[in-house]
Every structure is written in C-alpha cells, then in structure tokens.
Amino acid sequence: MGAGTLPGHVRGVIDRPAAAPCGGRFREGFMDRRRFVKLCAGSTAWFAAGMRGAHAASYADFPRVRLTDGQGAPLNASALAKDEAYVFHFPFRSLPCFLIDLGKPAAGSLELSSESGSYIWPGGVGKDKSLVAYVAVCTHQLAYAAKDGSQIRYAAGASALAGRPGTIVCCAHASVFDPAKGAQREHGEARDPLLSVRLEYDPAEDALYASGLAGTQLVERFFKTYKRQLIAEYGAGVYREAVSGSAAAVPLSKFATSVGDC
Amino acid sequence: MGDRINRRDFLKMSSAAAVGSAAVMTGCATAGGGMETAASVGFKADLPRAKGPRLVVVGGGTSGLTIAKYAKKEYPKFDVVLVEKRDMYSSCFSSNLWYAGLIDLEFLADHSFLDAARNNQYTYFNATATGLDRAGRKLITSEGEIDYDFLVLAPGISYDYSRIGVKDVEAITALRTAYPPGFLSPTEHVTIRRKVQEFEGGVFVQCVPSGNYRCLPAPYERACMIASHFKKNKINGKVLVLDANPDITIKKEGFHAAFNELYKGIIEYKPSIEITSVDLEKKFLKTDFESFKFDDAAIYPGVRASTLIEHLGLVDPKSPQKEARIDILKYNVIGDERVYVTGDSRPHPYSKSANTSNTEGKYVAKVLAARAQGKDIGWYSPRTVCYSMVNASPMEGIGVDAGYVLNAAGNAIAGFSPDTKLFENRDAAKGRSTLEWARGLCRDMFEA
Numbered sequence: 001m002g003a004g005t006l007p008g009h010v011r012g013v014i015d016r017p018a019a020a021p022c023g024g025r026f027r028e029g030f031m032d033r034r035r036f037v038k039l040c041a042g043s044t045a046w047f048a049a050g051m052r053g054a055h056a057a058s059y060a061d062f063p064r065v066r067l068t069d070g071q072g073a074p075l076n077a078s079a080l081a082k083d084e085a086y087v088f089h090f091p092f093r094s095l096p097c098f099l100i101d102l103g104k105p106a107a108g109s110l111e112l113s114s115e116s117g118s119y120i121w122p123g124g125v126g127k128d129k130s131l132v133a134y135v136a137v138c139t140h141q142l143a144y145a146a147k148d149g150s151q152i153r154y155a156a157g158a159s160a161l162a163g164r165p166g167t168i169v170c171c172a173h174a175s176v177f178d179p180a181k182g183a184q185r186e187h188g189e190a191r192d193p194l195l196s197v198r199l200e201y202d203p204a205e206d207a208l209y210a211s212g213l214a215g216t217q218l219v220e221r222f223f224k225t226y227k228r229q230l231i232a233e234y235g236a237g238v239y240r241e242a243v244s245g246s247a248a249a250v251p252l253s254k255f256a257t258s259v260g261d262c
Numbered sequence: 263m264g265d266r267i268n269r270r271d272f273l274k275m276s277s278a279a280a281v282g283s284a285a286v287m288t289g290c291a292t293a294g295g296g297m298e299t300a301a302s303v304g305f306k307a308d309l310p311r312a313k314g315p316r317l318v319v320v321g322g323g324t325s326g327l328t329i330a331k332y333a334k335k336e337y338p339k340f341d342v343v344l345v346e347k348r349d350m351y352s353s354c355f356s357s358n359l360w361y362a363g364l365i366d367l368e369f370l371a372d373h374s375f376l377d378a379a380r381n382n383q384y385t386y387f388n389a390t391a392t393g394l395d396r397a398g399r400k401l402i403t404s405e406g407e408i409d410y411d412f413l414v415l416a417p418g419i420s421y422d423y424s425r426i427g428v429k430d431v432e433a434i435t436a437l438r439t440a441y442p443p444g445f446l447s448p449t450e451h452v453t454i455r456r457k458v459q460e461f462e463g464g465v466f467v468q469c470v471p472s473g474n475y476r477c478l479p480a481p482y483e484r485a486c487m488i489a490s491h492f493k494k495n496k497i498n499g500k501v502l503v504l505d506a507n508p509d510i511t512i513k514k515e516g517f518h519a520a521f522n523e524l525y526k527g528i529i530e531y532k533p534s535i536e537i538t539s540v541d542l543e544k545k546f547l548k549t550d551f552e553s554f555k556f557d558d559a560a561i562y563p564g565v566r567a568s569t570l571i572e573h574l575g576l577v578d579p580k581s582p583q584k585e586a587r588i589d590i591l592k593y594n595v596i597g598d599e600r601v602y603v604t605g606d607s608r609p610h611p612y613s614k615s616a617n618t619s620n621t622e623g624k625y626v627a628k629v630l631a632a633r634a635q636g637k638d639i640g641w642y643s644p645r646t647v648c649y650s651m652v653n654a655s656p657m658e659g660i661g662v663d664a665g666y667v668l669n670a671a672g673n674a675i676a677g678f679s680p681d682t683k684l685f686e687n688r689d690a691a692k693g694r695s696t697l698e699w700a701r702g703l704c705r706d707m708f709e710a
Contacts, residue, residue, distance in 0.1 A: 141705050142702070143698050149698075151698045171695040171698070174647045174663040188647075221710060224709065225705055225709045261692075262685065262692070
C-alpha cells in the first residue's frame with residue numbers, strides 16, 4: 001500500500017504536520033482486509049504495529065474530514081467556545097473525539113508514547129495555535145463520551161479533582177490529562193496520553209480538518225470492548241464505518257445527557 | 263470538596279491493621295519453604311503443558327483477575343493459570359446498589375472467566391486450592407496438582423465471628439445462614455436483596471466491624487441504599503447502624519450528611535457499639551451494656567485473611583486479622599520469592615477495596631515480570647478511588663481518591679499520600695460516576 005494523496009485532499013493547507021511514512025502492517029481481528037484496503041485507498045497505510053519505544057511510530061493517516069457545526073455548516077475555528085469541548089466522531093462513526101480551544105497557544109514538538117508507539121505531538125493549530133483534538137476515550141479503563149453520559153470532559157474552569165483549570169478529567173477513576181501538553185497524564189492510574197487526533201487548519205476559510213490518529217491500538221480495544229453496545233447503538237458493522245466528508249462537532253453538554261463533574 | 267485526609271484519620275482507619283508491626287518489611291529471611299499442608303492428591307491437574315514460566319494465580323476476584331491479565335501483558339512468556347473455585351463471576355463491589363434497584367444482576371454477573379482468559383491469553387482452571395508444597399513448587403487443588411514457577415495467592419477474606427463473641431461453629435453457621443454479612447459470595451447478596459425487598463416494617467440492623475474490614479464505606483452505603491428503598495416505598499422501617507468504631511470510618515461527612523438530611527428518622531447511627539453476643543432466637547444483638555432488638559439484619563462480624571492463608575501456613579502470627587507474612591514492598595512470602603500474597607489477604611493497612619486491589623495488582627504484575635527476568639522494580643502506591651452511593655432516588659454519590667506513602671525508613675506504609683482527596687458533597691454526577699467506576703473495573707479485568 002503506497003503513499004499517496006487522499007481523494008479530495010485540499011492542497012496548500014497550513015498547519016498540517018508531516019505525514020508519517022507507511023510502516024504499518026495489517027492487524028488481524030480489527031477489520032476485514034477489504035474494509036481496510038478501501039479505507040486506506042490512496043492513503044498511507046496506517047495501523048502501524050508500533051511496539052512501545054521500539055521505533056518511532058507516528059500518526060496514522062485517515063481520510064480527511066472537515067469539521068462542521070451541529071447543523072452541518074462549516075465550522076468557523078475562530079468562533080469556537082472556550083468553556084467546553086466539542087464532540088465529533090472520527091475516523092469511525094462511533095469513535096468520539098474532543099475538539100478543544102484552549103484559549104492560549106499550545107506549543108508542540110513533544111515526544112510522547114502510547115501503547116501504539118512513540119510519536120511527536122505537534123501542538124495546537126489554528127490562528128492562535130490553541131486548537132487541539134483527542135479521542136474522547138479514557139486510556140485507563142476506556143470510559144468515553146457517549147450520548148447517554150460522559151465521565152470524561154474538558155474542565156476549562158475549576159476542577160475539584162485536578163485542582164486547576166484547563167485539564168481533561170475522567171471522573172470514573174480520577175484521571176487527569178493536560179490537553180496543552182498532548183493530553184499527557186497528570187494524575188491517576190492512566191499511563192498513556194489520550195489518543196491525539198491530528199488537526200489541520202485552513203486559514204483561508206478558517207476551517208478545521210481531522211486527518212489522523214497517533215496510533216490505533218486504543219481504537220481496536222475500544223471496538224472490542226464495546227462491541228455489544230456499539231452494535232446495539234449503530235448496527236453491526238456500522239459502528240466501524242469510516243466517516244467521510246464531514247463530521248459535526250457539538251458541545252459536549254449538548255451531545256451527552258449528563259457530564260461528569262469532578 | 264477536595265478535603266484531605268490527615269494522618270489521624272488514616273491511623274484511625276487502620277487502627278487494627280497493624281501498621282507498625284505486621285506490615286513492616288522484615289527482609290528476606292532464609293526460610294526455604296517446606297511442605298505446607300501436604301495432602302498431595304496424587305494426580306496432576308488436567309492442564310496443557312506449560313509453554314513458559316508458569317504463573318499460577320489463586321483467586322478470581324479483583325486482585326487475581328488483574329494480576330493474571332497484567333502479568334501476561336508485562337511478560338508474555340508467562341504461562342498463566344487462574345485457579346478459581348467459582349464457575350460464575352459476580353462482583354462484590356456495587357452489590358449494595360442492587361438492593362436499591364439501581365442495577366440489575368447482569369451488572370454484577372455478566373462477566374465470564376472464560377472471556378477474561380481468552381481475551382488475555384491465560385487459562386481459567388475451575389478448582390479449589392487445598393494445599394501447597396513450596397519445596398516442590400506444587401499447588402494442590404481439588405482437581406489435581408499444578409507445578410508452578412511463581413504462585414500468587416489472592417483468596418480474599420474470611421469472616422471472623424469471634425469478634426462479636428460467637429465462637430461455636432453451630433452458632434456461626436446459623437448466624438451466617440440467617441443474617442449473612444454480604445461481603446463474600448453472590449449467594450449472600452441474593453439473600454440480602456430478598457430480605458430488603460420483603461421487609462415490611464421494623465428494625466433492620468446493619469453492623470459495622472472494627473479493624474480493617476472489607477470495603478470501609480460499604481456498610482454505610484448499604485444503610486443508605488436500604489433506607490432509600492424504605493423511603494421510596496413508604497415502608498415503616500428503620501435502619502439501625504451499629505458501628506464498632508467511634509465514628510464513620512471513611513467519607514464521614516458525606517455519610518453523616520446523608521444520614522441526617524436524607525434519612526432522618528429512618529437511619530439511626532450508633533457508634534462504639536462492640537457486640538459481644540447474639541441471641542438468634544430472640545433476635546437480639548448484645549453489648550456489655552445494652553441490647554438491640556432487630557427484625558432483620560446483615561451482621562458483619564469482622565474480617566480476617568482467607569482461611570486458606572492460615573491453612574497454607576502463611577499467617578503472620580503478629581497479625582490480628584491473620585493476614586499473610588509477606589514483604590510489604592514486593593508481596594512475596596518472607597524467604598520465598600516464588601510465592602506471593604495479594605488482595606485482601608495482604609497485611610497492608612490499605613483499604614480492602616476493589617480499586618485498591620486492581621491498582622495493586624498491576625504493580626504486583628510488574629514485580630513478577632521483573633523477577634521472572636532476574637530484575638526488580640521500585641515500589642509505588644496503589645490507588646483507592648472509591649465512590650459510594652448515598653441516595654437511590656435520585657441517584658447521588660460521594661467519593662474519595664487516595665494514595666499511600668511509605669515511612670522514612672521505606673519499610674512500612676505510613677499513611678495517605680498528600681494528594682489524597684475526599685469528595686463528600688453528594689450529587690448526581692458522582693452517582694453516575696459510581697456506576698461507571700464499576701463498569702470500568704470490570705472492563706479492565708475481563709476485556710483485553
């Protein structure tokens with residue numbers, strides 16, 4: 001599977017971190033090969049096997065998705081609220097991600113590692129370099145942002161658990177992550193950072209795109225762990241379908257019927 | 263919110279846990295291990311041939327399930343066998359919520375030992391451990407002998423009825439049958455749920471033992487769940503909490519607030535009640551000074567390490583709760599780096615609770631993986647993250663997030679870590695967290 005250009009790839013985009021060379025291999029049990037090939041057609045291969053620390057893995061490319069508001073209109077990156085995270089689904093229909101405007105620049109070039117391998121977190125994007133995105137699944141015991149409730153949230157303001165503003169907290173088992181530093185663990189039993197989502201920013205349109213993940217093993221575990229629930233909610237196989245074209249980002253408080261408060 | 267627990271609270275909580283004596287690391291002595299409880303059954307367990315260093319884990323509770331999974335993750339060459347006497351899992355944690363109808367039985371029991379084993383590449387062996395030959399490195403079970411390279415014993419607790427003055431085996435059996443404590447087996451949970459649902463009025467007693475009993479907040483949480491059920495269903499009942507301790511042992515402000523604000527006239531809390539005898543026929547619990555009549559009860563007498571630990575000759579003679587004599591930093595039996603005791607049979611003054619065992623289990627898995635490769639790792643603290651439901655209608659909870667620190671000498675647990683926090687303002691968010699906390703633990707133990 002060779003490197004190439006995604007269908008509909010927008011040229012001239014600024015703020016896109018360099019794509020990783022294909023170094024992955026197909027992993028059994030996650031999705032069938034046909035689905036895998038289809039999803040990856042024209043893209044660099046992803047699902048890098050990535051043993052922790054063995055060699056530098058990087059972001060796995062996925063078909064680029066433009067973020068919209070809840071009504072499907074293109075999202076204006078500069079107009080995002082800063083008091084809570086937005087939820088969008090990427091690169092699969094059932095995988096929730098947080099889009100966060102930290103309100104201040106987040107410097108990048110941090111070398112981080114997860115169960116999928118090591119990677120360089122590129123930092124925030126956007127006009128003020130303040131926009132970051134992470135998969136909204138706690139790396140500790142996989143609590144996630146679901147419609148019927150989310151124990152994980154971005155606490156822009158005070159958090160009794162974190163003791164400071166501007167963290168991502170998971171109330172299920174008291175984990176705290178720092179979204180300004182690649183969502184590294186700050187407190188609690190989680191070991192890995194939250195899974196980073198690569199964002200791209202187009203200043204001409206003030207548009208945001210999601211285009212990659214810093215690994216895929218967490219996604220594999222998420223699907224396996226919640227298979228029964230995801231089939232019930234989305235339908236067999238549907239939950240693993242790729243998001244194409246656009247993804248709606250809505251405030252967490254509107255997406256979930258309840259949100260953890262710790 | 264966010265109040266810290268001070269050293270006094272810690273010492274109070276662990277008053278009978280022998281912080282300074284049994285829990286002190288004594289270093290590796292020479293005892294080479296010997297024949298423990300002999301009784302070879304004379305045949306090998308019907309298990310596949312070990313394909314690597316065999317790690318046998320006894321006990322499929324939180325500690326054993328966590329260690330079986332994570333030891334394999336940490337050192338894939340391990341051939342892990344989980345020996346568990348039950349053929350059906352049901353969690354002890356969260357069982358109180360079932361009594362108030364907040365969860366169903368599936369929440370507790372829809373978890374398969376087989377799935378856990380398959381997902382995490384180990385073998386589930388349905389048998390009861392009965393003996394140990396440490397010299398020959400053999401675990402003896404009801405289904406045959408198992409050779410081991412490393413052995414982890416995580417058999418949990420047993421009840422100690424002598425702590426409430428009941429020593430006769432017939433009386434113990436009758437008491438345990440009629441008024442089970444509900445901190446060991448699923449069948450006790452079923453009985454207590456039936457009792458609560460069939461209760462039509464009168465006094466329901468919930469006892470709280472002294473010492474480091476299993477799940478410190480659980481008796482108070484259960485009182486709240488039963489009271490909430492009474493309140494919702496307009497049952498003319500009272501929950502009488504007879505506490506052997508001078509005050510609520512953990513999250514006391516949150517529980518006192520619930521007792522006073524939600525259940526005034528329904529929960530009556532009596533501290534420093536040391537039960538000395540039980541009159542089963544007339545339904546009285548007695549102290550040296552007074553008697554308490556009850557209509558029904560959950561009589562929690564006190565806990566000790568599982569009798570298996572004593573049976574295998576591993577008890578620390580100084581331990582008031584008959585816990586194992588192990589290196590508190592590495593969990594191996596003193597003088598034997600092949601045998602480990604974890605979970606609620608350990609002597610540490612940690613909370614005997616699921617999250618503690620889960621996080622401790624991950625540490626012990628690292629110790630085992632390191633030692634199997636001739637290495638070692640430094641100690642780090644388990645974590646006691648624990649929610650308690652205090653209201654069922656609407657669902658509201660309180661919580662704690664605690665760690666532990668060593669003393670200056672680095673050989674005993676000295677108290678809670680400075681980042682320990684209490685979250686005692688009850689609210690719906692923590693009620694929901696209570697449920698997700700339990701789901702997460704089960705995901706961690708049973709999924710890949």
